[in-house]
Amino acid sequence: MNNCIFCKIASREIPSEVIAENEYFFAIKDISPLYKIHLLIIAKAHIATVSDIPADEMEHFSAAFDLAKKIAQKLDVVASGYRLTVNNGSDAGQEVPHFHMHFLAGEPLRKL
Ligand code: 5GP
Ligand code: ZN
Numbered sequence: 001m002n003n004c005i006f007c008k009i010a011s012r013e014i015p016s017e018v019i020a021e022n023e024y025f026f027a028i029k030d031i032s033p034l035y036k037i038h039l040l041i042i043a044k045a046h047i048a049t050v051s052d053i054p055a056d057e058m059e060h061f062s063a064a065f066d067l068a069k070k071i072a073q074k075l076d077v078v079a080s081g082y083r084l085t086v087n088n089g090s091d092a093g094q095e096v097p098h099f100h101m102h103f104l105a106g107e108p109l110r111k112l
Contacts, residue, residue: 004046004096004097004098005096005098006042006043006046006096006098006100007046007098009028009042010026010042010043010044016028017029019039019071019074020067020070020071020074021067022063022066022067023044023060023063024043024044024045024060024061024063024064025041025042025043025044025063025064025067026041026042026044026067027039027040027041027042027067027071027103028040028042030102034104035104035105035106035107035109036105036106036107037075037077037082037103037104037105037106038102038103038104039071039102039103040100040101040102040103041064041067041068041071041084041100041101041102041103042098042099042100043064043098043099043100045057046098047098047099048097048098048099049088049089049094049097049099050086050088050099051088052099053099064101065084068082068084068101068103071103072103072105075105075106077105077106080105080106081105081109082103082104082105083102083103083104083105083109084101084102084103084104085101085102085104086099086100086101086102087102
């Protein structure tokens with residue numbers, strides 16, 4: 001956890017422009033965007049994957065969708081659409097083992 005890049009961004013040890021935030025999550029631009037709009041909605045607490053969310057904290061994770069909803073409104077992509085993706089573990093290609101949701105939008109996305 002000490003060496004976790006997203007913990008360092010969450011604690012402001014590494015400065016980053018925060019696009020939006022709430023009690024449990026904050027959003028920043030992905031450093032290597034795959035689409036015109038590529039944000040990361042990152043948990044403020046260090047939780048590696050969905051499988052690591054403690055039962056008594058699960059309800060906090062609706063705040064990730066609440067932030068996504070607000071970002072979609074702010075960036076005016078509600079009508080055009082957006083994708084929310086969470087990678088968990090190696091087969092999913094998760095690079096940073098700290099829960100985050102990709103917010104992808106701004107152009108047609110490759111179909112999953
Ligand atoms: P994952 O593959 O774990 O779902 O996604 C990790 C994402 O974090 C990647 O899209 C990668 O480009 C992004 N990323 C990695 N390090 C940094 C960083 O230091 N700052 C920002 N803004 N994004 C990062
Ligand atoms: Zn972390």
